[in-house]
Amino acid sequence: MMPLRPSNSQKYVAPAGRDAVGSLHIAVETHDGMRFLVSKWEPTPDELARLNAGAPVVLGISAPRHPVVFVSVGVPPE
Secondary structure (H helix, E strand, O other): OEEOOOOOOEEEOOOOOOOOOOOEEEEEEEEOOEEEEEOOEEOOHHHHHHHHOOOOOOOOOOOOOOOOOOOOOOOOOO
């Protein structure tokens, strides 16, 4: 997946010493009355082909407990 840069986002810089982690553009959005830090991603052509073939979207969280998250499909570009 390729991270996008939504117009309403701010750049979050990777923590020092985390070479494998890149910077990310994050927007603050409210969904069902809860505030979320939201990043938006575009699938590569290979990922899009796999999604169209029925592959699932996978969410991985590095934490001892699973935080509140959501995964959705955004609106297509105009």
